[in-house]
Amino acid sequence: MITHRPRRNRKSAAIRAMVQETQVINSDLIFPLFLIEGKNINSEVKSMPGIFRFSSDLILKEVEACMNLGINSFALFPNISESLKDKYATESYNHDGLYLKALREIKRYFPESCIMTDVAMDPYSSDGHDGIVKNGEILNDETLEVLGRMAVAQAQAGADIVGPSDMMDGRIGYIRQELDKEQFTNVSIMAYSAKYASAFYGPFRDALDSAPKFGDKKTYQMNPANHREALIEAQLDFEEGADFLMVKPALPYLDVIKALSDNFDLPIAAYNVSGEYAMIKAAAQNGWLDGDKAMFESLTAIKRAGAKIILTYFAKEFAQKSR
Ligand code: PBG
Numbered sequence: 001m002i003t004h005r006p007r008r009n010r011k012s013a014a015i016r017a018m019v020q021e022t023q024v025i026n027s028d029l030i031f032p033l034f035l036i037e038g039k040n041i042n043s044e045v046k047s048m049p050g051i052f053r054f055s056s057d058l059i060l061k062e063v064e065a066c067m068n069l070g071i072n073s074f075a076l077f078p079n080i081s082e083s084l085k086d087k088y089a090t091e092s093y094n095h096d097g098l099y100l101k102a103l104r105e106i107k108r109y110f111p112e113s114c115i116m117t118d119v120a121m122d123p124y125s126s127d128g129h130d131g132i133v134k135n136g137e138i139l140n141d142e143t144l145e146v147l148g149r150m151a152v153a154q155a156q157a158g159a160d161i162v163g164p165s166d167m168m169d170g171r172i173g174y175i176r177q178e179l180d181k182e183q184f185t186n187v188s189i190m191a192y193s194a195k196y197a198s199a200f201y202g203p204f205r206d207a208l209d210s211a212p213k214f215g216d217k218k219t220y221q222m223n224p225a226n227h228r229e230a231l232i233e234a235q236l237d238f239e240e241g242a243d244f245l246m247v248k249p250a251l252p253y254l255d256v257i258k259a260l261s262d263n264f265d266l267p268i269a270a271y272n273v274s275g276e277y278a279m280i281k282a283a284a285q286n287g288w289l290d291g292d293k294a295m296f297e298s299l300t301a302i303k304r305a306g307a308k309i310i311l312t313y314f315a316k317e318f319a320q321k322s323r
Pocket of ligand 1: 118122130200202203
């Protein structure tokens with residue numbers, strides 16, 4: 001005789017919904033947006049169907065459209081002209097540059113939006129790396145100074161959350177100190193705590209033309225084989241004053257998301273990256289899987305693993321399709 005029949009809790013849609021443990025909602029999501037120089041430009045990223053690089057006039061319209069759908073949080077990334085890049089990423093704190101100007105505009109028109117910025121040198125670096133390069137080496141402490149200037153400039157332009165994505169050592173503490181010195185005690189820091197040296201960032205680097213000009217990012221981003229190291233990174237970011245801890249990418253690293261959520265009481269975020277988006281879109285376009293179902297399942301799985309916040313290129317589509 002079978003006494004336990006778990007299938008009873010799956011027998012109707014009503015019961016399945018009643019016992020459902022995890023539900024992704026719009027307010028969990030942060031929508032990454034790509035910014036590009038020019039006017040009236042929306043150019044689709046080839047490897048990311050449905051995702052566009054917007055000039056600053058059109059990015060305002062995109063923010064408005066998303067907010068009307070219930071997506072209020074955005075992560076802003078710039079595509080910087082090659083001619084403005086240099087070894088020290090000086091364009092990253094240029095108040096009249098593309099990024100900071102657009103940020104000020106977005107916050108002026110949509111003060112109730114939540115804008116997260118990217119604190120890293122790579123979009124502005126002529127070397128395409130996240131740090132200052134000297135004799136082929138990525139310098140740590142010298143890079144921190146640039147990151148500090150960048151974070152303060154972003155705070156001045158209205159950033160709600162700064163997101164150091166470079167994996168240099170000590171950056172959370174340094175940025176917190178620099179922000180506080182300038183009275184930006186209310187600006188939050190989302191630490192890219194466990195960011196792996198991943199092949200899944202390919203389409204993002206296409207979108208920003210930000211691929212490294214030589215070598216790879218393995219001396220700063222983590223080895224995909226490592227789990228315990230993620231706990232060390234998260235512990236340091238926690239102690240240095242991070243407000244959120246992030247794991248990136250998301251789907252191949254659900255165990256890491258779970259580990260951080262079991263061990264830390266800060267909100268955990270996961271970055272469902274460009275390659276994860278591209279895989280689903282490519283397969284769906286080929287008719288190889290149902291793209292909508294794969295989207296809902298992926299986001300639900302990421303939240304189930306322990307991520308309260310999900311950065312995802314699906315954010316707008318999710319909001320449209322889950323109404
Ligand atoms: C750069 C940065 C990257 C992403 C976010 N910030 C790429 C990289 O580290 O090379 C990737 C995001 C994505 O793939 O969606 N600091």
